[in-house]
Amino acid sequence: MTTTFDPSALPQLQQQRIERPWRRKPPIFTWSVVLATLIPLAIVGWIYWSTDIPGAIVMTVIYLPLQLIASGVAAFATRGRRGILDSVIIVNAIGATLFTLIVLLSVIGSLIARGITAISAHFIYQNNVYVSPSTPLEYGGIGHAILGTVIIVGISMLIAVPIGVATAIYITEVRGRAVPYVRFFVQAMAGVPSVVAGLFILTIIVATGAFQQGAFAGGLAYAILMLPTVARTAEEVLKLVPEDLRTGALALGSTRARTVLRVVLPAARTGIITAIILGVARVIGETAPLLLAAGSADATVVNPFGGPIAAIPTYIFNNVALPYPDAVARAWASALVLIVLVSILFVLARVIGRGRLSSK
Secondary structure (H helix, E strand, O other): OOOOOOHHHHHHHHOOOOOOHHHOOOHHHHHHHHHHHHHHHHHHHHHHHHOOOOHHHHHHHHHHHHHHHHHHHHHHHHHOOHHHHHHHHHHHHHHHHHHHHHHHHHHHHHHHHHHOOOOOHHHHHOOOOOOOOOOOOOOOOOHHHHHHHHHHHHHHHHHHHHHHHHHHHHHHHHOOOOHHHHHHHHHHHHOOOHHHHHHHHHHHHHOOOOOOOOHHHHHHHHHHHHHHHHHHHHHHHHHOOOHHHHHHHHHOOOOHHHHHHHHHHHHOHHHHHHHHHHHHHHHOOOOHHHHHHOOOOOOOOOOOOOOOOOOHHHHHHHHHOOOOHHHHHHHHHHHHHHHHHHHHHHHHHHHHHHHHHHOO
């Protein structure tokens, strides 16, 4: 039997509303959620306004336990014992999200409020030659520090990216006997403090007289910190390449090396670019390695081996503790510029990663 569609019933079908019965909540559930939200807020508001306890302590020590108890009671009243654990997880997740958002907005707001006074066009391209800490904000800038950061990060990329990608290829494609040891060392390097990397370069490179403090030594210290991020991210990206591409290329007579170069790496290109961007974002704000390996300077230095060089992190470190308001304002403005650069890198990583996922 064949059923035909009646066009006359189309207007009636268009007027029907989509039913979602799983979204319907009984009144007791709605009132339980409202009471579980308002009662802790009312108690915490009364404590905050009637006592001298700081707001941060009130929110963490008093409000969070009260909210957990109220949510647990509401969940038990509506869903029984099974809902108590769900309520605890939901409250902790929402609380952690709000806490992170508040901290992030507080940091960004502080940077904008304290650093916007020093932001100007000349602040981006001028250096600090003939500029003292008490010099007005109309003179001087971080142009030399921005250039130094670019040079140092560029050197670290030239060192860490090939080694990191080669390490990921060895782990995922070659799969030799040393894979467990290589993976262990990569994971161990990921936990190395940044100051240890700076001390290592200072001891091995600078103190021995092989090279002096400068962009090259700073790039080596940054490369130590960038390498595990690039290697681990690239490894995960290469694992996402379908195995059929490898077997198909090998079935056509291609060698293992040619398959990696012509098939696997092009398929994971956007993911590897994301790994590189994340590696740069990981190290671009580190200060301790540059203080020990790169040094600091007020002039614009282009030669990587030409002596101490300025960078944004060291510029911030040298100015933020000075007893001059203009120097402190320059430090806050430099931190704002650094935050903007890191944000741009993370946005690029997200955009490239989204393009990789959508292209599949």
